[in-house]
Amino acid sequence: MNIYDIAKLAGVSIATVSRVVNDSPRVSEKTKQKVRAVMEENNYTPNVFARGLGLDSMKTIGIVCPDVSDAYMASAVSFLEHRLREYDYDCILYCSGNEQKKKEKALELVMKKRIDALVLVGSTYAGEGEKGDSVDYIINAAEKIPVFLINGKLEGENVYSVYSTDEVAAYDAVSGLIESGRRRILFLSDSHSFSANRKLEGYERALREHGLPVLGELKLYAKNQVHYVRDILLARRALVFDAVFATDDGMAVGAVKYAHARGMEIPKDLAVIGYNNSELSVCCEPELTTVDNTGEKLCNITVDNMMKVLKGEEVPREVPVKCVLVKRCTTDF
Amino acid sequence: MNIYDIAKLAGVSIATVSRVVNDSPRVSEKTKQKVRAVMEENNYTPNVFARGLGLDSMKTIGIVCPDVSDAYMASAVSFLEHRLREYDYDCILYCSGNEQKKKEKALELVMKKRIDALVLVGSTYAGEGEKGDSVDYIINAAEKIPVFLINGKLEGENVYSVYSTDEVAAYDAVSGLIESGRRRILFLSDSHSFSANRKLEGYERALREHGLPVLGELKLYAKNQVHYVRDILLARRALVFDAVFATDDGMAVGAVKYAHARGMEIPKDLAVIGYNNSELSVCCEPELTTVDNTGEKLCNITVDNMMKVLKGEEVPREVPVKCVLVKRCTTDF
DNA sequence: ATGAAAGCGCTAACAT
DNA sequence: ATGTTAGCGCTTTCAT
Numbered sequence: 001m002n003i004y005d006i007a008k009l010a011g012v013s014i015a016t017v018s019r020v021v022n023d024s025p026r027v028s029e030k031t032k033q034k035v036r037a038v039m040e041e042n043n044y045t046p047n048v049f050a051r052g053l054g055l056d057s058m059k060t061i062g063i064v065c066p067d068v069s070d071a072y073m074a075s076a077v078s079f080l081e082h083r084l085r086e087y088d089y090d091c092i093l094y095c096s097g098n099e100q101k102k103k104e105k106a107l108e109l110v111m112k113k114r115i116d117a118l119v120l121v122g123s124t125y126a127g128e129g130e131k132g133d134s135v136d137y138i139i140n141a142a143e144k145i146p147v148f149l150i151n152g153k154l155e156g157e158n159v160y161s162v163y164s165t166d167e168v169a170a171y172d173a174v175s176g177l178i179e180s181g182r183r184r185i186l187f188l189s190d191s192h193s194f195s196a197n198r199k200l201e202g203y204e205r206a207l208r209e210h211g212l213p214v215l216g217e218l219k220l221y222a223k224n225q226v227h228y229v230r231d232i233l234l235a236r237r238a239l240v241f242d243a244v245f246a247t248d249d250g251m252a253v254g255a256v257k258y259a260h261a262r263g264m265e266i267p268k269d270l271a272v273i274g275y276n277n278s279e280l281s282v283c284c285e286p287e288l289t290t291v292d293n294t295g296e297k298l299c300n301i302t303v304d305n306m307m308k309v310l311k312g313e314e315v316p317r318e319v320p321v322k323c324v325l326v327k328r329c330t331t332d333f
Numbered sequence: 334m335n336i337y338d339i340a341k342l343a344g345v346s347i348a349t350v351s352r353v354v355n356d357s358p359r360v361s362e363k364t365k366q367k368v369r370a371v372m373e374e375n376n377y378t379p380n381v382f383a384r385g386l387g388l389d390s391m392k393t394i395g396i397v398c399p400d401v402s403d404a405y406m407a408s409a410v411s412f413l414e415h416r417l418r419e420y421d422y423d424c425i426l427y428c429s430g431n432e433q434k435k436k437e438k439a440l441e442l443v444m445k446k447r448i449d450a451l452v453l454v455g456s457t458y459a460g461e462g463e464k465g466d467s468v469d470y471i472i473n474a475a476e477k478i479p480v481f482l483i484n485g486k487l488e489g490e491n492v493y494s495v496y497s498t499d500e501v502a503a504y505d506a507v508s509g510l511i512e513s514g515r516r517r518i519l520f521l522s523d524s525h526s527f528s529a530n531r532k533l534e535g536y537e538r539a540l541r542e543h544g545l546p547v548l549g550e551l552k553l554y555a556k557n558q559v560h561y562v563r564d565i566l567l568a569r570r571a572l573v574f575d576a577v578f579a580t581d582d583g584m585a586v587g588a589v590k591y592a593h594a595r596g597m598e599i600p601k602d603l604a605v606i607g608y609n610n611s612e613l614s615v616c617c618e619p620e621l622t623t624v625d626n627t628g629e630k631l632c633n634i635t636v637d638n639m640m641k642v643l644k645g646e647e648v649p650r651e652v653p654v655k656c657v658l659v660k661r662c663t664t665d666f
Numbered sequence: 667a668t669g670a671a672a673g674c675g676c677t678a679a680c681a682t
Numbered sequence: 683a684t685g686t687t688a689g690c691g692c693t694t695t696c697a698t
């Protein structure tokens with residue numbers, strides 16, 4: 001059942017059917033009714049490929065993230081999908097992993113789909129992520145369609161960044177730790193992404209500005225898995241620390257587990273701060289003080305901006321968004 | 334840059350270019366080389382819309398789930414995406430919510446995209462889900478393309494179900510509880526989906542077969558949120574129970590929190606079993622005994638079967654998959 | 667092995 | 683207000 005069939009059945013031309021489908025004002029109400037009736041009866045659906053071919057757009061947005069099974073990514077994708085749906089855009093999803101080659105491959109594939117815009121979720125796609133990573137592949141994509149980074153930052157024509165101010169959030173969190181008497185604060189991270197690096201900078205600045213040394217032994221890289229972190233911490237019996245600042249809740253919970261295993265009291269013997277305010281943070285005992293990076297806000301701003309850009313309007317290239325520290329029970333300030 | 338440009342530059346016809354693109358054997362190696370070179374130089378990419386129009390397929394699979402921000406859905410989507418990518422299929426994602434109207438709308442929209450197959454993740458799309466729900470919209474979709482249910486079960490032409498045997502898993506878990514001396518076991522659930530109902534059946538069968546009464550007061554419906562569950566449990570001071578079987582880890586952790594709040598010892602005073610073996614289950618204290626519903630397995634079987642169906646091969650309409658009970662610290666059997 | 671040409675189903679400019 | 687028609691870029695049959 002195609003547009004010709006409908007036209008024939010309704011006794012009009014295909015142009016009129018097309019106009020009805022697109023709700024053009026240049027069709028009389030009467031014929032509109034008639035044509036609509038015929039379409040209903042035959043439950044006709046315009047062929048999206050043909051339409052796409054003519055308009056060179058299928059109203060779809062590409063969403064690329066390292067891995068949707070990560071809680072932060074998943075919630076971001078969920079927010080994006082809902083907001084984009086409001087505007088009748090579909091989402092095509094691509095999980096790229098974190099490796100440079102795979103990220104490049106992901107963008108190459110997703111760009112072939114002639115999407116209308118591209119969203120890159122996670123700071124792995126940022127300009128100053130893992131060292132050695134090039135961002136040319138992103139810049140190239142931006143030559144064709146607008147590219148939106150969620151929690152990433154990259155300067156370039158047609159690329160728009162919305163990100164949390166992780167440096168400040170980390171600075172504030174670690175400062176709180178120091179001001180409440182902590183002296184040896186462990187920095188626990190699972191990546192060298194743009195965002196993780198900003199957190200590290202905030203951590204170091206807090207130490208420096210409070211006259212504390214920045215110690216290499218107090219920077220630990222691990223996996224974002226509860227038991228993994230607990231175990232590597234237990235394995236380093238020589239390592240002394242009275243607080244932990246983790247770049248993700250999973251690692252922070254690992255630190256809490258470590259404290260339990262060693263019979264340490266939280267927050268007395270060990271203070272812990274996590275990141276992301278995920279459901280994990282209210283599962284452990286005591287419950288985690290954590291940084292809420294306001295993922296929903298980032299997504300909303302991104303979608304709003306995207307719709308403007310697609311209409312040809314101007315929007316800021318860069319939007320920093322403040323995080324908020326959610327104080328629960330693993331800290332005493 | 335389209336197929337005509339390439340043809341001109343390579344000094345061949347568009348038919349030849351098309352053949353090269355599709356790696357047809359009916360082109361001489363020599364011209365293949367030449368054409369490929371020209372394509373590379375101009376980094377030509379065939380227009381997917383035009384191709385879709387001709388072939389009536391764009392090699393995309395529709396994935397619909399209630400909400401990707403849910404950990405179980407997110408991991409399923411992640412598995413599916415990866416496996417489908419192997420076969421050069423793209424994924425278009427739709428989060429439908431749980432309401433009948435929205436689910437119908439979701440399928441209607443996703444079907445318009447002329448996807449090659451449809452995956453429905455979560456038992457909300459099953460045949461015996463929320464009462465009053467019709468499954469006609471799924472049956473209708475299956476008239477056009479194969480439909481695959483993950484953790485759902487529905488009989489119908491062209492629909493394929495892969496699901497965990499939740500009834501048995503629940504039966505085994507609750508039986509363990511009873512045999513270790515529990516007498517008043519609270520059933521805690523957040524939905525009336527197909528899967529939740531199977532769990533309830535297993536729970537009731539275990540009680541019955543052990544000569545215990547099935548009590549309405551011991552079936553509680555809540556949200557899958559830690560604090561929410563803790564609070565409603567605390568609010569029902571009159572409700573007495575010595576064990577909890579929850580249909581999702583979040584609620585189980587809520588029960589653990591409740592025990593803490595009331596100064597009860599786990600598992601001595603209260604035994605708890607969760608479901609899904611999510612990261613949450615290793616965050617709480619003590620760590621959760623939980624049912625692993627092997628989501629990855631369901632996804633793998635689904636993708637394998639889908640590829641066969643798309644090739645016209647036969648596959649079983651229904652594949653039940655066993656769950657495994659992961660015993661940790663909130664039970665004493 | 668290669669080319670010419672007819673669709674695929676739609677949109678939009680142009681004509682009436 | 684409605685119809686006619688030329689693309690959009692590809693695949694595929696039919697010639698050669």
